[in-house]
Amino acid sequence: SGGVVASVARVLKEADGVRRLEVRANADTPEDAARARRFGAQGIGLCRTEHMFLGERRKLVEDMILAPDDAARDRALDALLPLQRRDFAGILEAMDGLPVTIRLLDPPLHEFLPDRTDLAVRVAAAGARGERPDPHDAELLDAVNRMHEENPMLGLRGVRLGLVVPGLVAMQVRAVAEAVVERTVAGGSPLAEIMVPLVGAVEELRLARAEVERVLAEVSEASGVPVTCPVGTMIELPRAALTAGRIAEEAEFFSFGTNDLTQTTWGFSRDDVEAEFFSAYLDKGVFPVSPFETLDREGVGRLIGIAVAEGRTARPGLKIGVCGEHGGDPDSVRFFHDAGLDYVSCSPFRVPVARLEAGRAVSAGAGGSDSR
Ligand code: PEP
Protein backbone atom coordinates (compact mmCIF):
# COMPACT_ATOMS: atom_id res chain seq x y z
CA SER A 1 0.00 0.00 0.00
CA GLY A 2 0.97 3.66 -0.26
CA GLY A 3 1.63 3.77 3.47
CA VAL A 4 4.18 0.97 3.26
CA VAL A 5 5.94 2.65 0.33
CA ALA A 6 6.08 5.91 2.24
CA SER A 7 7.55 4.31 5.34
CA VAL A 8 10.15 2.39 3.29
CA ALA A 9 11.12 5.70 1.69
CA ARG A 10 11.40 7.28 5.14
CA VAL A 11 13.60 4.47 6.50
CA LEU A 12 15.85 4.67 3.43
CA LYS A 13 16.16 8.42 3.83
CA GLU A 14 17.18 7.95 7.44
CA ALA A 15 19.82 5.41 6.39
CA ASP A 16 21.10 7.79 3.71
CA GLY A 17 21.46 10.48 6.37
CA VAL A 18 23.88 8.43 8.48
CA ARG A 19 25.65 5.95 6.24
CA ARG A 20 29.27 6.44 5.35
CA LEU A 21 29.40 3.88 2.52
CA GLU A 22 28.46 5.21 -0.88
CA VAL A 23 26.14 2.87 -2.79
CA ARG A 24 26.64 2.38 -6.50
CA ALA A 25 25.16 -0.13 -8.94
CA ASN A 26 26.49 -2.57 -11.49
CA ALA A 27 24.97 -1.70 -14.87
CA ASP A 28 25.89 -2.17 -18.52
CA THR A 29 23.10 -0.38 -20.38
CA PRO A 30 21.55 3.11 -20.22
CA GLU A 31 18.27 1.44 -19.15
CA ASP A 32 19.93 -0.32 -16.19
CA ALA A 33 21.78 2.88 -15.33
CA ALA A 34 18.49 4.79 -15.25
CA ARG A 35 16.92 2.07 -13.09
CA ALA A 36 19.92 2.20 -10.76
CA ARG A 37 19.42 5.94 -10.28
CA ARG A 38 15.74 5.44 -9.49
CA PHE A 39 16.80 3.03 -6.73
CA GLY A 40 19.15 5.67 -5.37
CA ALA A 41 22.52 4.56 -6.77
CA GLN A 42 25.19 7.24 -6.50
CA GLY A 43 27.12 6.01 -9.52
CA ILE A 44 27.94 2.93 -11.56
CA GLY A 45 30.58 0.89 -9.77
CA LEU A 46 30.92 -1.71 -12.49
CA CYS A 47 30.08 -1.55 -16.16
CA ARG A 48 30.98 -5.00 -17.55
CA THR A 49 31.88 -4.21 -21.14
CA GLU A 50 31.90 -7.88 -22.20
CA HIS A 51 28.11 -7.78 -21.83
CA MET A 52 28.15 -5.26 -24.69
CA PHE A 53 29.85 -7.79 -26.97
CA LEU A 54 27.11 -10.40 -27.00
CA GLY A 55 24.42 -10.89 -29.65
CA GLU A 56 25.29 -9.77 -33.15
CA ARG A 57 28.55 -8.22 -31.96
CA ARG A 58 29.93 -11.56 -30.83
CA LYS A 59 31.11 -12.17 -34.38
CA LEU A 60 33.26 -9.01 -34.27
CA VAL A 61 34.91 -10.17 -31.05
CA GLU A 62 35.57 -13.52 -32.64
CA ASP A 63 37.08 -11.75 -35.67
CA MET A 64 39.24 -9.58 -33.42
CA ILE A 65 40.58 -12.46 -31.33
CA LEU A 66 41.02 -14.96 -34.15
CA ALA A 67 42.20 -12.43 -36.76
CA PRO A 68 44.70 -14.08 -39.12
CA ASP A 69 46.64 -10.81 -39.50
CA ASP A 70 46.93 -7.24 -38.16
CA ALA A 71 44.74 -5.76 -40.90
CA ALA A 72 41.86 -8.14 -40.13
CA ARG A 73 42.13 -7.42 -36.43
CA ASP A 74 42.18 -3.66 -37.00
CA ARG A 75 39.06 -3.93 -39.18
CA ALA A 76 37.23 -5.72 -36.36
CA LEU A 77 38.39 -3.13 -33.82
CA ASP A 78 37.36 -0.28 -36.13
CA ALA A 79 33.90 -1.79 -36.41
CA LEU A 80 33.59 -2.08 -32.62
CA LEU A 81 34.73 1.47 -31.83
CA PRO A 82 31.58 3.41 -32.81
CA LEU A 83 29.34 0.82 -31.13
CA GLN A 84 31.29 1.13 -27.87
CA ARG A 85 31.33 4.93 -28.09
CA ARG A 86 27.53 4.91 -28.32
CA ASP A 87 27.24 2.46 -25.39
CA PHE A 88 29.37 4.65 -23.14
CA ALA A 89 27.82 7.95 -24.20
CA GLY A 90 24.38 6.50 -23.36
CA ILE A 91 25.41 5.38 -19.88
CA LEU A 92 27.25 8.63 -19.12
CA GLU A 93 24.17 10.56 -20.20
CA ALA A 94 21.89 8.44 -18.03
CA MET A 95 24.15 9.00 -15.00
CA ASP A 96 24.33 12.76 -15.60
CA GLY A 97 27.67 13.55 -13.94
CA LEU A 98 27.71 10.71 -11.39
CA PRO A 99 30.79 8.46 -11.59
CA VAL A 100 30.72 5.56 -14.06
CA THR A 101 33.40 2.89 -13.66
CA ILE A 102 33.96 1.28 -17.02
CA ARG A 103 35.84 -2.00 -16.87
CA LEU A 104 38.04 -3.09 -19.76
CA LEU A 105 36.94 -6.27 -21.51
CA ASP A 106 36.97 -9.36 -19.27
CA PRO A 107 35.41 -12.25 -21.17
CA PRO A 108 36.21 -15.86 -20.46
CA LEU A 109 37.15 -16.81 -24.03
CA HIS A 110 34.99 -19.92 -24.22
CA GLU A 111 31.93 -17.67 -24.11
CA PHE A 112 33.02 -15.90 -27.28
CA LEU A 113 34.86 -18.37 -29.47
CA PRO A 114 32.93 -20.72 -31.75
CA ASP A 115 32.43 -24.20 -30.34
CA ARG A 116 35.36 -26.35 -31.41
CA THR A 117 33.37 -29.59 -31.25
CA ASP A 118 30.82 -28.18 -33.73
CA LEU A 119 33.61 -27.05 -36.01
CA ALA A 120 35.45 -30.34 -35.75
CA VAL A 121 32.24 -32.24 -36.57
CA ARG A 122 31.64 -30.06 -39.64
CA VAL A 123 35.20 -30.50 -40.87
CA ALA A 124 35.11 -34.27 -40.24
CA ALA A 125 31.71 -34.63 -41.94
CA ALA A 126 33.03 -32.96 -45.08
CA GLY A 127 35.97 -35.37 -45.02
CA ALA A 128 33.64 -38.37 -44.61
CA ARG A 129 31.68 -37.23 -47.70
CA GLY A 130 34.98 -37.18 -49.58
CA GLU A 131 34.76 -33.36 -49.87
CA ARG A 132 37.27 -30.74 -48.89
CA PRO A 133 36.09 -28.99 -45.73
CA ASP A 134 35.00 -25.37 -46.06
CA PRO A 135 38.37 -23.56 -45.89
CA HIS A 136 36.87 -21.05 -43.47
CA ASP A 137 35.80 -23.85 -41.10
CA ALA A 138 39.20 -25.53 -41.34
CA GLU A 139 41.05 -22.29 -40.64
CA LEU A 140 38.74 -21.39 -37.80
CA LEU A 141 39.11 -24.83 -36.22
CA ASP A 142 42.85 -24.46 -36.39
CA ALA A 143 42.74 -21.03 -34.72
CA VAL A 144 40.27 -22.18 -32.05
CA ASN A 145 42.42 -25.22 -31.30
CA ARG A 146 45.44 -23.00 -30.80
CA MET A 147 43.52 -20.77 -28.38
CA HIS A 148 41.88 -23.67 -26.52
CA GLU A 149 42.16 -23.60 -22.72
CA GLU A 150 41.14 -26.33 -20.29
CA ASN A 151 40.43 -23.68 -17.62
CA PRO A 152 39.25 -20.51 -19.36
CA MET A 153 38.46 -18.79 -16.04
CA LEU A 154 42.16 -19.11 -15.17
CA GLY A 155 43.29 -18.16 -18.63
CA LEU A 156 43.22 -15.43 -21.21
CA ARG A 157 40.87 -13.04 -19.45
CA GLY A 158 40.89 -9.47 -18.25
CA VAL A 159 44.13 -7.54 -18.44
CA ARG A 160 45.84 -10.58 -19.96
CA LEU A 161 43.63 -10.29 -23.05
CA GLY A 162 44.22 -6.54 -23.18
CA LEU A 163 47.97 -7.05 -23.12
CA VAL A 164 48.08 -9.75 -25.81
CA VAL A 165 45.56 -8.39 -28.35
CA PRO A 166 47.17 -5.30 -29.88
CA GLY A 167 44.80 -2.36 -30.11
CA LEU A 168 42.06 -3.76 -27.84
CA VAL A 169 42.72 -1.51 -24.82
CA ALA A 170 43.27 1.46 -27.13
CA MET A 171 39.93 0.87 -28.88
CA GLN A 172 37.97 0.72 -25.61
CA VAL A 173 39.72 3.70 -24.07
CA ARG A 174 39.25 5.73 -27.27
CA ALA A 175 35.53 4.91 -27.13
CA VAL A 176 35.35 6.05 -23.48
CA ALA A 177 37.34 9.23 -24.15
CA GLU A 178 35.32 10.14 -27.24
CA ALA A 179 32.08 9.53 -25.34
CA VAL A 180 33.35 11.87 -22.61
CA VAL A 181 34.15 14.50 -25.25
CA GLU A 182 30.69 14.05 -26.81
CA ARG A 183 28.92 14.49 -23.47
CA THR A 184 31.12 17.44 -22.51
CA VAL A 185 30.43 19.23 -25.78
CA ALA A 186 26.70 18.56 -25.19
CA GLY A 187 27.01 20.51 -21.93
CA GLY A 188 27.30 17.59 -19.48
CA SER A 189 30.02 16.90 -16.94
CA PRO A 190 30.66 13.19 -17.53
CA LEU A 191 32.77 11.33 -15.01
CA ALA A 192 34.21 8.11 -16.42
CA GLU A 193 36.66 5.93 -14.52
CA ILE A 194 38.62 3.19 -16.26
CA MET A 195 39.06 -0.09 -14.42
CA VAL A 196 41.50 -2.87 -15.30
CA PRO A 197 40.33 -6.42 -14.46
CA LEU A 198 42.14 -9.51 -13.19
CA VAL A 199 45.41 -7.81 -12.32
CA GLY A 200 47.80 -9.99 -10.31
CA ALA A 201 50.99 -7.96 -10.64
CA VAL A 202 51.73 -4.25 -10.69
CA GLU A 203 53.58 -4.69 -13.99
CA GLU A 204 50.32 -5.66 -15.72
CA LEU A 205 48.64 -2.52 -14.47
CA ARG A 206 51.65 -0.38 -15.42
CA LEU A 207 51.56 -1.66 -19.01
CA ALA A 208 47.80 -1.28 -19.37
CA ARG A 209 47.82 2.14 -17.77
CA ALA A 210 50.53 3.48 -20.09
CA GLU A 211 48.28 2.56 -23.02
CA VAL A 212 45.25 4.19 -21.34
CA GLU A 213 47.13 7.44 -20.68
CA ARG A 214 48.52 7.49 -24.24
CA VAL A 215 45.04 7.28 -25.77
CA LEU A 216 43.50 9.79 -23.33
CA ALA A 217 46.23 12.28 -24.31
CA GLU A 218 45.64 11.60 -28.02
CA VAL A 219 41.89 12.16 -27.81
CA SER A 220 42.36 15.28 -25.65
CA GLU A 221 44.78 16.69 -28.18
CA ALA A 222 42.64 15.86 -31.21
CA SER A 223 39.38 17.13 -29.71
CA GLY A 224 40.66 20.11 -27.77
CA VAL A 225 38.66 18.81 -24.78
CA PRO A 226 40.93 17.70 -21.93
CA VAL A 227 39.84 14.19 -20.93
CA THR A 228 41.00 12.89 -17.59
CA CYS A 229 39.78 9.55 -16.29
CA PRO A 230 41.00 8.04 -13.04
CA VAL A 231 42.54 4.63 -13.74
CA GLY A 232 42.08 1.89 -11.16
CA THR A 233 42.06 -1.84 -10.82
CA MET A 234 39.99 -4.73 -9.64
CA ILE A 235 41.46 -6.61 -6.70
CA GLU A 236 40.16 -10.10 -7.41
CA LEU A 237 43.14 -12.40 -7.14
CA PRO A 238 44.89 -13.31 -3.87
CA ARG A 239 48.17 -12.11 -5.36
CA ALA A 240 46.67 -8.70 -6.04
CA ALA A 241 45.52 -8.43 -2.43
CA LEU A 242 48.90 -9.52 -1.10
CA THR A 243 50.81 -7.04 -3.31
CA ALA A 244 48.29 -4.22 -2.98
CA GLY A 245 50.97 -1.81 -1.80
CA ARG A 246 52.82 -2.19 -5.08
CA ILE A 247 49.65 -2.13 -7.14
CA ALA A 248 48.50 1.08 -5.44
CA GLU A 249 51.53 2.84 -6.96
CA GLU A 250 49.70 2.58 -10.31
CA ALA A 251 46.05 2.60 -9.21
CA GLU A 252 43.87 5.60 -8.43
CA PHE A 253 41.22 3.32 -6.99
CA PHE A 254 40.66 -0.32 -6.03
CA SER A 255 37.49 -2.32 -6.46
CA PHE A 256 37.26 -5.78 -4.90
CA GLY A 257 35.88 -8.43 -7.22
CA THR A 258 34.69 -10.78 -4.53
CA ASN A 259 33.29 -13.30 -7.02
CA ASP A 260 36.70 -14.11 -8.46
CA LEU A 261 38.45 -13.48 -5.15
CA THR A 262 36.23 -16.10 -3.48
CA GLN A 263 36.76 -18.52 -6.35
CA THR A 264 40.54 -18.16 -6.30
CA THR A 265 40.93 -18.08 -2.52
CA TRP A 266 38.81 -21.17 -1.89
CA GLY A 267 39.58 -22.90 -5.18
CA PHE A 268 35.86 -23.52 -5.75
CA SER A 269 34.51 -22.75 -9.22
CA ARG A 270 32.04 -19.87 -9.07
CA ASP A 271 30.27 -21.41 -12.08
CA ASP A 272 29.64 -24.74 -10.38
CA VAL A 273 27.85 -23.80 -7.19
CA GLU A 274 24.85 -25.72 -8.52
CA ALA A 275 26.92 -28.91 -8.70
CA GLU A 276 25.66 -31.67 -6.45
CA PHE A 277 28.76 -31.91 -4.33
CA PHE A 278 28.66 -28.22 -3.45
CA SER A 279 25.25 -28.42 -1.75
CA ALA A 280 26.38 -31.62 -0.07
CA TYR A 281 29.31 -29.60 1.22
CA LEU A 282 26.96 -26.97 2.62
CA ASP A 283 25.34 -29.79 4.63
CA LYS A 284 28.73 -30.92 6.00
CA GLY A 285 29.11 -27.64 7.82
CA VAL A 286 32.43 -26.70 6.22
CA PHE A 287 30.89 -23.26 5.92
CA PRO A 288 27.58 -22.10 7.40
CA VAL A 289 26.54 -20.38 4.17
CA SER A 290 28.03 -20.37 0.70
CA PRO A 291 31.09 -18.08 0.61
CA PHE A 292 29.82 -16.92 -2.78
CA GLU A 293 26.77 -15.41 -1.05
CA THR A 294 28.06 -14.10 2.25
CA LEU A 295 31.60 -12.87 2.50
CA ASP A 296 33.98 -15.31 4.18
CA ARG A 297 35.61 -13.10 6.79
CA GLU A 298 38.42 -15.44 7.83
CA GLY A 299 39.84 -15.99 4.36
CA VAL A 300 38.63 -13.56 1.71
CA GLY A 301 37.96 -10.95 4.39
CA ARG A 302 41.53 -11.14 5.64
CA LEU A 303 42.84 -10.62 2.11
CA ILE A 304 40.57 -7.57 1.82
CA GLY A 305 41.90 -6.23 5.12
CA ILE A 306 45.50 -6.64 3.95
CA ALA A 307 44.77 -4.95 0.62
CA VAL A 308 42.99 -1.99 2.25
CA ALA A 309 45.84 -1.44 4.73
CA GLU A 310 48.66 -1.82 2.21
CA GLY A 311 46.86 0.13 -0.50
CA ARG A 312 46.21 3.11 1.76
CA THR A 313 49.71 3.03 3.25
CA ALA A 314 51.16 3.30 -0.24
CA ARG A 315 48.57 5.85 -1.36
CA PRO A 316 46.82 7.69 1.49
CA GLY A 317 43.15 8.32 0.76
CA LEU A 318 43.00 5.62 -1.94
CA LYS A 319 39.36 5.18 -2.95
CA ILE A 320 38.24 1.59 -2.41
CA GLY A 321 35.00 -0.17 -3.27
CA VAL A 322 33.60 -3.60 -3.97
CA CYS A 323 31.62 -4.69 -7.01
CA GLY A 324 31.21 -8.47 -6.58
CA GLU A 325 27.86 -10.05 -5.65
CA HIS A 326 28.66 -9.49 -1.98
CA GLY A 327 28.23 -5.74 -2.50
CA GLY A 328 24.47 -6.25 -2.09
CA ASP A 329 24.47 -8.86 0.68
CA PRO A 330 23.48 -7.33 4.06
CA ASP A 331 26.00 -9.21 6.21
CA SER A 332 28.79 -8.48 3.74
CA VAL A 333 27.85 -4.78 3.54
CA ARG A 334 28.39 -4.64 7.31
CA PHE A 335 31.84 -6.14 6.82
CA PHE A 336 32.74 -3.62 4.08
CA HIS A 337 31.69 -0.76 6.31
CA ASP A 338 33.88 -2.06 9.13
CA ALA A 339 36.77 -2.62 6.69
CA GLY A 340 36.71 1.09 5.82
CA LEU A 341 35.62 0.85 2.21
CA ASP A 342 34.30 3.94 0.43
CA TYR A 343 31.55 2.28 -1.56
CA VAL A 344 29.71 -0.91 -2.41
CA SER A 345 28.32 -1.60 -5.86
CA CYS A 346 25.58 -4.14 -6.48
CA SER A 347 22.79 -4.96 -8.90
CA PRO A 348 20.25 -2.11 -9.21
CA PHE A 349 17.54 -4.09 -7.40
CA ARG A 350 19.76 -4.57 -4.35
CA VAL A 351 20.65 -0.88 -4.04
CA PRO A 352 17.89 -0.11 -1.48
CA VAL A 353 18.98 -3.04 0.72
CA ALA A 354 22.60 -1.90 0.53
CA ARG A 355 21.60 1.67 1.46
CA LEU A 356 19.62 0.41 4.43
CA GLU A 357 22.36 -1.92 5.62
CA ALA A 358 25.07 0.73 5.21
CA GLY A 359 23.01 2.93 7.53
CA ARG A 360 22.46 0.14 10.04
CA ALA A 361 26.21 -0.58 10.05
CA VAL A 362 26.81 2.95 11.39
CA SER A 363 24.27 2.58 14.21
CA ALA A 364 25.67 -0.85 15.11
CA GLY A 365 29.23 0.51 15.21
CA ALA A 366 28.16 3.46 17.36
CA GLY A 367 27.39 1.08 20.22
CA GLY A 368 23.80 0.26 19.26
CA SER A 369 22.91 -3.37 19.87
CA ASP A 370 22.69 -5.61 16.87
CA SER A 371 19.30 -7.22 17.11
CA ARG A 372 19.96 -9.91 14.50
C1 PEP B 1 34.11 -10.23 -9.44
O1 PEP B 1 34.91 -11.07 -9.84
O2 PEP B 1 33.68 -10.16 -8.28
C2 PEP B 1 33.58 -9.21 -10.39
C3 PEP B 1 32.85 -8.20 -9.96
O3 PEP B 1 33.84 -9.40 -11.71
P1 PEP B 1 33.05 -10.49 -12.59
O4 PEP B 1 31.91 -11.00 -11.76
O5 PEP B 1 32.62 -9.80 -13.82
O6 PEP B 1 34.14 -11.51 -12.83
Ligand code: MG
Ligand atom coordinates in the same frame (compact mmCIF):
# COMPACT_ATOMS: atom_id res chain seq x y z
MG1 MG C 1 35.86 -10.83 -11.78
